[in-house]
Amino acid sequence: MLFFITRRLILTVFLLLLVSMITFAIFFLVPRLAGQNAYELAAQYVGRNPTPGAIKAVEIKLGLNDPLYLQYGRYIKGIVAGIHYNNGPDVSYCPFPCFGYSFRNDQPVWPQLISDAPVTLSIAIGAAVLWLIGGVAIGVLSALRRGSFFDRLSMGIALAGVSLPVFFTGLVSLELFSYKWAIFPNVHYVGITTNPLLWARNLVLPWLTLAFLYAALYARLTRAGMLETMGEDYIRTARAKGLPERRVVLKHGLRAALTPIVTIFGLDLGLLLGGAILTETTFSMPGLGQFTILAIQNQDLPEIMGVVMIASFFIVIANMIVDIMYAVVDPRVRF
């Protein structure tokens, strides 16, 4: 078992390294393949009406004229060993893990990622709890009452849920519940340590918007999985043995149907932790998603790299946890 986990960990690190290499290469090469040179790139990071000397100075400071492997090497070395950075009068040191300095405001990227992460975590985990419980429950009930009014209604709403874009649902809910009827006025992020009640209250709309989309998905998936499992022979055997219906459904039926659900949950949560971009933009929550948008608008490469790495990290870790859980549950998997 331990051997299996160690193998997965090593694979994970290797995967992250590969992701960082590919991402860096793409963001590095693309503008150059398109014909932009380092000087033109540097011009984006200077203010209005810059002199050629200013652009050149920035180009050198950001190391934009160095070859790819050198820039990448510096980047990885920075993450592992920290970077010494010339801030003008002295040299400042940014310790491990140092994701570099923003091209725009020369401030270290990692502290900014850290301060934005709690917002994304609040949104993602809160919504995840809601959608998992809600979606699975509705899916199970629909499968059991197959063909009933409840089944058709819930599957209809679920269909709407997966067909509506999340930013549209968010906008409509903002307009109705925040601007029109001030049930949730002034939606903005408040830290959980500052005021837990306000924190939760301001997050209700983002949670519901996200959860609506995913719960719909999970309800459909659970229902499909349950229908398949409930048709199996061993369910009939369990019933024939005289087990109470609830036990049959939950312990035997749902347990088997949950496997694909758990896989997808892991993937979805991992993706969401990297930045619920659409939700955060709609509700103007200052999380990793909004950070991504701003970084892209500013063409701020270290910030973009930082956020892509963090997002990849969450996805890969989520995958690893799911795989380990599989191995725990099903010994055949641990080869």
Added chain:
Amino acid sequence: MAVPIDVATGPGGPEPVAPLPIPGKAIEGRSLGRIAWMRLRRDKVAMGGGVVVVLLILTAIIGPHVVQNPDTYNANLINPTFLRPNGAFGGISLAHPLGVEPETGRDLLARIVVGAQYSLLIAFLSTCLAVGIGTFFGVVAGYFGGWIDSIIARAMDLFLAFPLLVFALALAGVIPSSAFGLSGNALRIAVLIFVIGFFNWPYMGRIIRGQTLSLREREFVDAARSLGARAPYVLFRELLPNLVAPILVYATLLMPTNILFEAALDYLGVGLYVPTPTWGQMLASAVQNGYYYIDPEFMLVPGLTIFITVMAFNLFGDGLRDALDPKTR
């Protein structure tokens, strides 16, 4: 965003139905495809979805040549103080059946129709790309197994490790306005198709791999091999035709995801360049400029259009899947 795919699918297709004897008529065996088609036809709702899909495709192909110019600026239809379209419901009139845009007075129907063209084109081509790459690698991985399978599975893991939306955003934002011989919207479209399609292939790959794994144990594969068939023949002549069903189903189910994805990229401002009408960009402008207050139709029309399009594909895809595998009805 996860694709609504069933990870667990049953092997093969639906069970054959024994034909009933009808006096005077020769007994005809029904092929699997025929049976599936009949089942699909009976599902009225899925057929409805299919009809809408066909209508949308026709609109996207023919529509832009029929409607008026989506860029024509009609300042006379706008109240200059409030920037709101004159007339009720966002300026609906005979000349402008869906009303006009606030501030610019551009015809909303025309913009929706031209937007449909872009949305469907990008979604379709990126789906083709994902399906193409995914099927190829899925079949190869499933059939050969061993170390080939390992490598491909690792590659799938790698691609799944990329945060898709973040990556697409960043890439679309970084690409300058002209590169690789293309420029402007042509370049953007190419980038979007590439990113959406290329990073989505593991979803198809995994499913096709699963299907291939079960198919390769079937007798017809053994039969072909014992006749001396080489791998390419088995792959393309024996396995692939049997994979058409799941490929079709999941391609149809991948379309709505890609439509939503492309709309999201437009909404965030990294889709097609601004004067081009796209549904996501119309929603974005409704929000940023606060148009939703003075002209709610301007927000509702593109939003509901996306909704209807996606739902139609979902319904049809669901119906298709049910027709091929009735257990999950």
Added chain:
Amino acid sequence: MKRRSIFAATALGAMAALLISACSSGGSSSSSGSTPGSTTAAVAFNAGLNSVVNPSSQKGGTLTFDNSSTPDSFDPGNTYYAWVLNFDRLFAMPLFTYKSCPGTCGLQLVPDLATDMGTTSDNGLTWTFHIQSDVKFEDGTTVTSQDVKYAIERTYDRSVMANGPTYYQVLLKDPTYPGPYKDRAKNLMGLTSVQTPNATTIVFNLQAPFPDFPYVLAFPNTAPVPPAKDTGTNYQLHPMSTGPYKFQSYQLNKQLVLVPNTEWNPATDPNAKQLPSKIIMNLNVNQADIDNRLLAGDIQVDSAGTGVAAAAQAKILSNPTLKADSDDPYTGFAFFAYLNTKVAPMNNVHCREAVEYAVNKVNTQTAYGGPYAGGAIASTVMPPNIVGYKKFDLYNALTQSTGDVTAAKQQLAMCGQPNGFTTNLAYRSDRPKETAAATAIQASLALVGIKATLKGYPAGSYYTDFAGAPAYVHSHDIGIAMGGWGADWPDGFGFLDELSAGNTIAPTGNTNIEELNDPVVNNMFKQSNSQTATANQALWPQIDEQIMKDAGILPLIYAKALLYRPTNLTNVYVQAYYGMFNYAVLGVQS
């Protein structure tokens, strides 16, 4: 079987649609926006343009600003954004500033840290200023002229200070000074063109006479910086304050909190006030949120100063109470189209005049946002809130604002293109208003036979690679290019020089996009360098008129912004140069 589930789904969509359209039809007066407990009398629309609204010396309360994005930097030496220049006066005292008063009074340049307007010698090549002797930093140390010299020196290192204005390198001798971070010589006082003979005197040596030099010193980069406390790129996190407020905390991209600076002496700084007991600035807030919070009284100022968005605009303009609480000032920006003087057939002045006559300026005004949020139809290059503005109208922009087709066709005949011609029209495609205006121009030109093909470019590289690169403009036949302009200081030189002087044409980042090289204009600028600023006031309108005679620029609108002032905001008026409320004197009723 799934029929009913479809009805459920569509019912959901339809319900939402009905709810929204029924409830939010524009024009209904929902919130009135007045905060409970306010006892101010109703003030009129645009009262803040020429008078102080809610004058008060009451201290206390928390003044909250919101902004939809971030500053380029809160380091006074590293910023170029208009609202930041306004806001910086709360914690940075430059040598000169604009007088804090409403109306055109606010265009006056007055000494701030300096004691007077300075003296010139050596035929205008040397400027001598004295600074006040009892101004202190927030830590109690007295400000000396060396701190001012250091503040200017540090802007020379563009690798650290990439954003601010670049006038010193161009105007002063010793342009190759590398900055104090690289040149640690002479106790960090290595810039030879600036001398500090004693603690309260500072002397500048210019390369050529420049009567507008005091305007250059009104930027916050002349606010003193103590060399010992300079932390380079980290200085933006906590600059040493010489103004009424100092930094308490700054969460990058999120929130800035200012508290009163106890070392500030109001007698040294009559242009600022220290009223609120706390000032908060929230960054990266959604514009729709900002507008809603403003109307509800939750915040006091939208610091970007570009006005409310369409939804709030509709609410304000349709409700007389709300309208009375708003101002619609000129922002100091003008939007226009450059008519290139080198690209055929636009190189013929009559073809350009045809364009001037033909364009429907009402449509372009609506494109930019209408008369309130867009601006007033323009007939001159300089907007009315610039010293030297004179009203004239050579192409019937004000009398025949929908376009004068007859006159246009006459001009076309005169330039030898009676049936019109083709050219390309460049614009920034990620700016919706500019896109709409370009489309409107294209439509009105088509009516006289001029076929303009729209060419959109991204705003980020518009000036560096496309419209601002004459080689690109020539090779791509761009006869018309959209643009906008705001002056670095409110006089004719600040507004017109970079737009029209022959010697400002540059291969990249070109601001004289029409490539005007008219000897008459060039000579007038040369003349302005040897006269005093006051004498030049008569010169600017002549330059403006000559540019219009040359039809180098097609003025579209003088930009305006619809600003809302919540009733609990005190001492609020529009500072004419910034075109926004004067942030240095605001108070809040608690």
